[in-house]
Amino acid sequence: KAGVTQTPRYLIKTRGQQVTLSCSPISGHRSVSWYQQTPGQGLQFLFEYFSETQRNKGNFPGRFSGRQFSNSRSEMNVSTLELGDSALYLCASTVEGRENEKLFFGSGTQLSVL
Amino acid sequence: AQSVTQLGSHVSVSEGALVLLRCNYSSSVPPYLFWYVQYPNQGLQLLLKYTSAATLVKGINGFEAEFKKSETSFHLTKPSAHMSDAAEYFCAVSRNSGNTPLVFGKGTRLSVIA
Numbered sequence: 760k761a762g763v764t765q766t767p768r769y770l771i772k773t774r775g776q777q778v779t780l781s782c783s784p785i786s787g788h789r790s791v792s793w794y795q796q797t798p799g800q801g802l803q804f805l806f807e808y809f810s811e812t813q814r815n816k817g818n819f820p821g822r823f824s825g826r827q828f829s830n831s832r833s834e835m836n837v838s839t840l841e842l843g844d845s846a847l848y849l850c851a852s853t854v855e856g857r858e859n860e861k862l863f864f865g866s867g868t869q870l871s872v873l
Numbered sequence: 874a875q876s877v878t879q880l881g882s883h884v885s886v887s888e889g890a891l892v893l894l895r896c897n898y899s900s901s902v903p904p905y906l907f908w909y910v911q912y913p914n915q916g917l918q919l920l921l922k923y924t925s926a927a928t929l930v931k932g933i934n935g936f937e938a939e940f941k942k943s944e945t946s947f948h949l950t951k952p953s954a955h956m957s958d959a960a961e962y963f964c965a966v967s968r969n970s971g972n973t974p975l976v977f978g979k980g981t982r983l984s985v986i987a
Contacts, residue, residue, distance in 0.1 A: 763916070792973045802917075802963065804974035815974050849916055856973055864909075864916030 761785065763852050763865035771871045777838040780868045784831050784852030788863070790814075791833040792856075793825060796847040796867070805848075808833055809856060837870075845872045875900045877964045879978035887986050892936075892951040894981050896964030899945065905967040906947045907975065908938055912960045920962075923947060934958070959985045 764783040772778050784791050792815075793805040804817040808827035825835040831852075837844055847867045853860045880895040898904055905924055909917040921932025928940045938949045947964060964978040 790973070794975075794977075801979045802965075802975075802977035804976070807973045817974060851917075851973075853973075861919055861922075862973070862975075864918070866914070866916045 763850055763863050765848075765850050765865035765868050767868060768866070769869045769871075771873060772840050773873050774840055774842060776840050777836065778840060778870060779834050779836045780848055780850075780870070782833045782835075782850030782852075782865060784833070784850075785863055788852035788854050789831050790853045790856035791827055791831065792851045792862070793833070793835050794849045794851065795819075796849060797843075797845070802849075805835065807856065814856070840872045842872050844870065846870055875904060875966045875976050877906075877966050877976060877978040879962075879964050879981050881981055882979065883982045883984065885984040885986060886954045888956055889953050892949070892954045892958065892983065894949040894962050894964075894983065896938075896947045896949065896978060897945050898947060898964075898966050900966060906938075906940065907965040907967070908932065908936070908947075908949050909963045909965060909977075910960050911963065911980075917963065920949070954983075954985045956985050956987065959983055 766781045790809045792807040796802045807815040811827045822838045827833045849867045851862045851864045853862050876899045878897045907922050908920040911917050921930045923930050923940045931937045936951045961980045963980045965975040
């Protein structure tokens with residue numbers, strides 16, 4: 760069974776640009792969450808999608824957005840990139856996000872903003 | 874608001890020695906607590922999870938953690954460290970009964986010395 764797949768693995772952008780990251784969850788998983796990991800702030804929750812609807816949202820500015828497609832694949836978009844957006848962006852999936860389920864993480868997309 | 878504090882950003886142990894990684898939580902309701910491990914250039918992998926079924930939780934790779942409500946702690950231990958245990962370890966708490974969103978501690982980097 761394939762794991763959570765994130766593409767691309769590495770990305771370099773410049774300030775002011777926008778970027779789209781992709782996440783393909785494990786087959787059968789309908790809940791997809793996104794986390795940002797930085798050396799200074801650690802791991803912070805961005806948002807969760809379930810059945811194409813945003814179910815939870817973290818405390819990030821509106822420049823960060825996401826969506827989920829009918830096949831459960833998810834994308835997150837960051838507009839008007841800032842240097843502080845440089846981070847490892849992790850995607851995680853689970854069947855429905857219930858307490859008895861295990862959360863599976865992808866290897867992440869390393870975004871560098873120059 | 875729920876939060877976790879990991880004491881010690883870096884812990885170094887000798888191979889074969891006891892591993893003890895400390896985590897204290899703050900929660901207004903009975904929490905769901907987790908320990909995750911992250912190897913270099915990889916995503917997070919669940920080590921173990923506390924959901925109030927038992928105070929001593931056994932996880933993968935010989936790790937276990939004990940939930941102590943009186944001390945608001947959920948420390949991670951392993952009797953004998955192995956070189957392959959060298960990684961970053963994160964304690965996390967969930968804000969609700971599901972897996973997301975997770976609130977992570979800052980992480981503890983474990984080094985194992987031969």
